[in-house]
Amino acid sequence: MSTSPRPADAPVESTPDDDLPGGRYRARTVSFVQRSGRLKDRQQRTWDALAPQFVVEPPRSGGRTSVDPGYVLDAAEVFGRSARLVVEVGSGQGEAVAHAAAESPETDFLAVEVYTPGVAQTLQRLRTSGSTNVRLMQADAAMVLGTTIAPASVDELWLFFPDPWHKSRHTKRRLVTPAFASLVARVLRPGGTWRLATDWADYARQMREVLAASEEFDVDLDAPRFAGRPVTSFERKGTEKGRDIADLTAVRRA
Numbered sequence: 093m094s095t096s097p098r099p100a101d102a103p104v105e106s107t108p109d110d111d112l113p114g115g116r117y118r119a120r121t122v123s124f125v126q127r128s129g130r131l132k133d134r135q136q137r138t139w140d141a142l143a144p145q146f147v148v149e150p151p152r153s154g155g156r157t158s159v160d161p162g163y164v165l166d167a168a169e170v171f172g173r174s175a176r177l178v179v180e181v182g183s184g185q186g187e188a189v190a191h192a193a194a195e196s197p198e199t200d201f202l203a204v205e206v207y208t209p210g211v212a213q214t215l216q217r218l219r220t221s222g223s224t225n226v227r228l229m230q231a232d233a234a235m236v237l238g239t240t241i242a243p244a245s246v247d248e249l250w251l252f253f254p255d256p257w258h259k260s261r262h263t264k265r266r267l268v269t270p271a272f273a274s275l276v277a278r279v280l281r282p283g284g285t286w287r288l289a290t291d292w293a294d295y296a297r298q299m300r301e302v303l304a305a306s307e308e309f310d311v312d313l314d315a316p317r318f319a320g321r322p323v324t325s326f327e328r329k330g331t332e333k334g335r336d337i338a339d340l341t342a343v344r345r346a
């Protein structure tokens with residue numbers, strides 16, 4: 093566990109898989125860029141008080157959002173019990189994970205987020221709700237899914253409103269690619285569910301294309317809204333701008 097905040101790192105080049113034919117998507121993880129990781133005084137106090145309990149500090153392999161590929165998370169040790177495990181990738185301010193953790197105390201939640209103030213804000217939510225079934229890891233999700241999480245150990249993986257990278261010269265930074273789908277397939281148990289949501293039509297199209305092409309999932313490319321997903325500030329902004337919300341699910345084949 094950690095006691096000191098780690099600012100978000102530069103993009104990490106970590107994902108081992110190949111691009112789609114034609115090179116439309118890159119395999120390397122460049123889904124985030126360096127942002128100020130400075131915490132306000134109140135956030136720093138929250139961090140200092142709660143990080144030892146909630147933040148898992150993995151051994152690093154270089155950058156501050158990297159994870160040593162030799163490290164495998166022992167979920168039973170980290171949560172102090174064996175329970176159903178939900179992983180949220182890009183948990184942002186922690187709205188979804190804090191809500192779900194309070195609703196489902198029998199389930200364990202691992203939130204993976206690179207942005208330090210987002211992790212601090214999530215800690216603040218956990219303090220308010222009193223939930224103890226959440227752990228946070230400040231790391232690049234591609235590395236966490238590639239090596240940190242044991243294969244077939246996750247019951248659900250959530251990816252809600254990933255950065256849309258809407259300018260055409262930036263779409264290569266989007267997280268959902270065939271390579272990323274394979275990483276998700278690696279950690280989900282057979283029958284486990286990957287839930288995705290986006291307010292960006294072109295990203296929804298890309299998600300559908302990636303999921304439809306994958307042989308590792310049974311997919312619902314126009315799924316009903318997941319009842320466990322609260323309206324986050326990102327969703328609210330999208331709706332206010334008149335954008336439709338797309339929900340997708342992909343169930344890991346045996």
Ligand SMILES: C[S@@+](CC[C@H](N)C(=O)[O-])C[C@H]1O[C@@H](n2cnc3c(N)ncnc32)[C@H](O)[C@@H]1O
Nearest residue numbers: 123124182184205206207232233252253255324
């Ligand atoms: C648009 S926000 C959405 C946050 C949240 N899911 C929600 O719906 O409110 C996307 C988040 O993903 C995080 N992120 C982007 N790439 C990531 C990666 N490779 N690993 C972990 N987090 C990442 C960003 O820092 C950001 O907080």
